[in-house]
Amino acid sequence: MFAYEYDVVIVGGTPAGITAAIAAAREGKHCLILERTGHIGGLPVNGLGATDIATRDATTGLFKQFVSLNKEYYKAQFGMDSPQVKQSSDGYHFEPHVAAASFDKMIGMAGPGKIEVLVFRQFDSAPKYVNKEGNTIQSIRILNRQTGHEEYYSAQVFIDATYEGDLGAAAGVPYRLGREGIDEFDEPCAGKIYRWWKHGPDEEGTTYQGDNAIQAYNYRLCLTNNPNNRLPVVKPEAYDREEFVSLIxxxxxxxxxxxxxxxxxxxxxxxxxxxxxxxxxxxIPGDPWGIWKLCSMTSLPNRKVDANNQHLALLSTDLPEENWPWPTSGWAWRDQYAKRLKSYTLGLLWFAQNDKVLPEHFREACKSWGFAKDEYQDNHGFPRQVYVREGRRLEGMHLFTAHDALPLEKGGRPPVYSTSVTASHYALDSHGVRKREPERVHLDGFFSHPSAPYTVPYGVMVPKLINNLLFPVAVSGSHVGFSTLRMEPCWMALGEAAGIAAALTINNEVSVREIPINLLQETLLNNGATLIYFNDLKATDVEFKEIQKLALLGFFPEWEASLDEDLDINTGHLWNKLTHKNIPYNGKAKRELIKTLLTEWSQIEN
Incomplete structure (x- = not known):
């Protein structure tokens, strides 16, 4: 058996897979990305153009580079004062083809020959496609979808960047599916739940019991109302009017x-x-009109929108229940579901625009929208990839639950993990798991619950047994905990950390569990990552790196570092307790004491 050899092999050309490759390549490693489709970039390249992030400065590093490149594109193409630059919202809102260009540029910036990308390479999630010696993966078997031949790839470290956790499962990593009940972790929104949008209250039918339900998938659509760039919605061959009549x-x-x-x-x-x-x-209060009745739409540059499921509706672009087998099914089943979902989506839009039982002025309001014909030109303006919000959740060294994203006390921080590899922030957020039911206020499983900027420990992507595998996407968490980690900015940050961790694993000739975390964090900080969020600090500040290190050790427990303020007595006591020293602090600003503090702590560590 001949195997192509690399330092790091990444399965899945998702944004996390891309950042993992870039981070490992920066550390001198030869990386390969294997992508099943003909295009890398995952969901940002397939309609998710309105970045899901609550606190922008919480997640930086390569993700921040990505959004900066998006903004630079609009500046270069249209001018600094153009509407497009304003509509890009500093690069956080972008068209699909712009995201693709930014990812390509980022890969190119890693250096010639450092990262190879092979498309139409399919990994099938079964143990026979993974060659292991003990708990170490030696090689994997891949189907070349263009030639029909099988290929083998070996590496010192493998990274599972699939949305489904396919490689991890095939390698024998245990995983979770569905929803835990409230009895397991005592989490808000756990289990079966019917909740008014957006923040409750919970209503009749709510039991909080766990089950095997998977939150709904859909396509993130790139729509436009520009008649010069608009493709009409075509009635699908498998159109079934009865699926949509409840909309009337x-x-x-x-x-x-x-x-x-x-x-x-x-x-x-x-x-x-x-x-x-x-x-x-x-x-009626809360009732959207026209196309907004079907889609929640966020403006993008050039008269386009990112059209997502409409959370205020009982019938929208999500297709619950039918996706439940996806995480553990083979690609033949997944491809059939993708076709079914596309047909359903086209049917819903066509019904809203054409069914004569609907009021004419509603239909006309819907008809002004269509697919952007300058996107996905090889697919008639329709996105190429299903939005897999949640697949397997591979079990790692740390299981992330809702409590890791919720303040320990009112106004305070969530738990701070000394092994943090990124800060992140988004609400606890899940889409529905079942189709509409009579007398229910919403679809079962829909929730959004406030969180606070949190730290993500390295252990969420580290297996307990496999020595040379990392999984920055199908991370270890409960359903509710995973619901905040599952946003692309967080995944991209975890991908970056995985790439560096892979390099450290190789350099130190250890397992992924034994790498020096301090070196991982140092490298992340040197590349502009944020490990813990502060309201009054940015990654470009002079003392940023030092404050990050100290804060993860407990020296800065508040949301503000307040470096120009004199050290108060309570904080002074805290610092002395942590260092077991008597640091003089009378009349001195915190900024002046940072170097002393780091020196004292370093002496204790050694």
Whole structure:
């Protein structure tokens, strides 16, 4: 058996896979990305153009480079004062083809020959496709989808950057599927839950019991209302009108899942019906109109939008239940589901634009939108990849739960992990797991619960037994805990950390569990990453690296570092307790004491 040899082999050309390759290449490693489709870039290249992040400065490093390149593209193409630059929101909002160009540029910046990318390379998640000696992966077997031949690839370290956790599962890493009940980790939003959008309350039918349900997938659509760049929605061959008829009553009654709809009575609903049939728009609180009834839309440059599932609707672009087998199914089943989901999505849009039972002015409002014809030109303007929000959750050294993202006390931080490899911040957030049910206020499983900027420990992507595997996407967590980690900025940051960790594993001739965490963190900080978030610090600040290290050890527990303030007595006591020293601090600003503090701590560590 001949195997192509690399230092690091990455399965999955997702954003995390790309950042892993770049980070390892910066450390001098020869990297290979194996991607099943014809295009790398994952969801940002397939419609997710409105970045899901709550606190932008919480996640930096290569992710920040990506958004900066997006902004630079619009500046170069249209000028600094152009509407496109403004609409890009500093590069956090971008068109799919711009994301693809930014990723290509980032790979090129790693240096010639450092990163190889092979597309149409399929890994099938079965043990026979992984060659192991004990707990070490020697090589993997890949199908070349263009030639039909099998290929073998060996590496010193493998990185599973798939959305599904395919390589980790095939290598024997245990994993979780579905939802834990509230009895397992006592998490908010655990298990079966029916909740008014956005923050509750929980209603009839909620049991908080665990099950095997997987949150819904959809396509993130790139739509436009620019007639010069608009492709019409075509009725799919497998169109089934009955799937969409519930939309008619939803439009006429104004039914929606917003908490503001809860006090609406039958008289208001009938009045709204008469209003709409008379040619007016809905007057029901929380009720979107036109295409917004089907899609939640965020503006992108050049009159485009990122069209996601409409969380206020009981019928939208998500297709719950039917995706449950996806995480553990083979590619033949997944491809069939992808076709089914595309047909469903096209059918929903076509119904909204053309079904004559719907009010004409509603249909006309929907008809002004279509697919952007300058995107996915090889796929008729339709995205090429399903949005797999959650697949397997591979079990690692640390299981991330909701409590890792929630403040320990009101106004305070979540737990701070000394092994943090990135800070991150997004709400605990899950889409529905079941289709609409009679008398339910929302789809089962939909929730959004506030969190605070948190630290992500290295252990979420480190297996307990396999020596040379990392998984920065299908990370270790409960369903609720994973629901905040699953955003592309966090995944990209974890990918960057995985790439550096892979290099350290090779350089130190140890397992991924035994690498020197301090060197991993030092390298991340040298490359502009953020390991713990502060309201008053940026990665470009002079003392940023030092404060990051000290904060992870407990020296700066507040949200502000307040470096120009004199050291107060309570903080002084804390520092002396942590260092077991008597540091003089009377009348001195914190900024002046940082070097002393690092010296004292270094002496204790040694």
């Amino acid at each position: 009553e939803d439009v006429l009654t104004g039914q929606n899942t917003d908490i503001r709809f809860s006090p609406v009575d039958s008289a208001q609903i009938q009045a709204n019906r008469r209003k709409i049939l008379a040619g007016e728009k809905t007057a």
